[in-house]
Amino acid sequence: MIKKEKGKKRIANEINEDPGAVFYNPVQEFNRDISIAVIREHIKVTNEERAAKGKEERDITILEALAATGLRSVRYMKEIDKVEKIVCNDWDPVAVELMNKNLEHNGVPAEKYETFAQDAVHLMNKMRADKRLFDVIDLDPYGTAIPFLESAIGALRNGGLLAVTFTDMAVLCARRPHVCAYKYGSAPLPNRYCHEFALRMVLNMINQMANRHGRIIEPVLSLTVDFYLRLFIRVRESPIRCHRSILKSSHVYQCQDCESHWFQPMGREVPYQPKSQRDLGKKYKSQGKKRDNKASKDDNDEAQEETNQIEEVNDKDEEAKQGEATEQTRITQARVAVPSKCKVCDGILVIGGPIWN
Numbered sequence: 001m002i003k004k005e006k007g008k009k010r011i012a013n014e015i016n017e018d019p020g021a022v023f024y025n026p027v028q029e030f031n032r033d034i035s036i037a038v039i040r041e042h043i044k045v046t047n048e049e050r051a052a053k054g055k056e057e058r059d060i061t062i063l064e065a066l067a068a069t070g071l072r073s074v075r076y077m078k079e080i081d082k083v084e085k086i087v088c089n090d091w092d093p094v095a096v097e098l099m100n101k102n103l104e105h106n107g108v109p110a111e112k113y114e115t116f117a118q119d120a121v122h123l124m125n126k127m128r129a130d131k132r133l134f135d136v137i138d139l140d141p142y143g144t145a146i147p148f149l150e151s152a153i154g155a156l157r158n159g160g161l162l163a164v165t166f167t168d169m170a171v172l173c174a175r176r177p178h179v180c181a182y183k184y185g186s187a188p189l190p191n192r193y194c195h196e197f198a199l200r201m202v203l204n205m206i207n208q209m210a211n212r213h214g215r216i217i218e219p220v221l222s223l224t225v226d227f228y229l230r231l232f233i234r235v236r237e238s239p240i241r242c243h244r245s246i247l248k249s250s251h252v253y254q255c256q257d258c259e260s261h262w263f264q265p266m267g268r269e270v271p272y273q274p275k276s277q278r279d280l281g282k283k284y285k286s287q288g289k290k291r292d293n294k295a296s297k298d299d300n301d302e303a304q305e306e307t308n309q310i311e312e313v314n315d316k317d318e319e320a321k322q323g324e325a326t327e328q329t330r331i332t333q334a335r336v337a338v339p340s341k342c343k344v345c346d347g348i349l350v351i352g353g354p355i356w357n
């Protein structure tokens with residue numbers, strides 16, 4: 001239950017005849033406090049966005065997919081205004097029994113919540129299939145949130161907020177890059193900034209997942225706290241902005257002997273020159289170059305690639321009209337931008353990432 005004692009901060013507790021039977025961790029109080037603050041801000045910002053488009057304000061929906069005792073959900077309902085409904089889920093039926101008791105005991109009106117005892121992935125996929133999308137999805141698992149992310153991304157409304165915790169710091173900050181690489185698709189660098197590096201690896205991975213749904217991420221707040229990561233990320237529909245993800249991804253070359261490091265981006269954006277392809281054709285003609293079939297096939301491939309890029313720029317024009325892009329550029333591979341040895345101490349460089357840069 002949550003009680004407000006006179007002149008004191010709210011204290012959170014559970015109604016549980018068998019304490020400890022269901023997950024409840026008081027140390028996570030900060031996690032819940034900050035989540036409440038960010039969701040409140042999200043409601044404010046999204047309503048401002050709606051107002052700018054001439055739309056009316058509206059209340060939001062929240063899904064807590066791994067809710068345990070429902071304590072977090074109770075706090076969301078008691079401490080955040082403008083929540084139309086919260087859906088709380090845990091696959092443990094004992095937890096769901098407790099969350100029902102906690103919600104009721106704390107006076108959350110019955111029409112304002114729904115509880116489920118399902119696998120979170122199944123529930124989120126079902127919600128998406130039923131076109132029941134949420135403004136906020138909270139994932140607070142034990143360990144990694146990877147198994148739940150893709151379904152959560154799919155079940156969020158356009159512009160919705162994903163609030164997600166990772167507690168597997170041993171993987172994300174460890175000296176065993178191969179474990180993190182197979183789980184997160186990225187190699188950690190075990191040094192003083194490993195916690196920030198972990199956040200950036202996670203952001204890179206979530207963005208890639210979102211891109212597969214034609215969506216992109218906008219990190220709102222990314223925290224490393226005690227033994228865990230907590231991230232708040234807006235997810236937006238934008239197949240066009242997915243093209244720019246390559247510009248947000250970098251490897252990091254870290255010196256083994258000192259703290260120097262260099263970023264190697266995956267892509268770069270260069271000014272768009274629409275005449276270059278025609279000029280290239282003229283050059284070949286005037287020089288009378290004879291190319292064999294293989295070479296001409298390569299040229300065709302290159303031309304096709306250029307055409308794709310031009311189409312991409314045209315797409316971008318469309319988006320520019322909607323105020324998303326400002327100038328005509330094209331996106332291409334980055335040039336190698338790192339030294340072969342540490343420029344400061346001549347030490348050997350090791351590669352980490354890719355990370356969100």
Ligand SMILES: C[S@@+](CC[C@H](N)C(=O)[O-])C[C@H]1O[C@@H](n2cnc3c(N)ncnc32)[C@H](O)[C@@H]1O
Pocket residue numbers: 022023024025028065066067068069070071072089090091092095118119120121140141142
């Ligand atoms: C860390 S606890 C959640 C704590 C809660 N969010 C809070 O703030 O108190 C993780 C919960 O996820 C549940 N869980 C784990 N895997 C699940 C799955 N695939 N589907 C649904 N619930 C799951 C566990 O039963 C556990 O109660």
Ligand SMILES: [Zn+2]
Pocket residue numbers: 255256257258259260342343344345346347
């Ligand atoms: Zn060095």
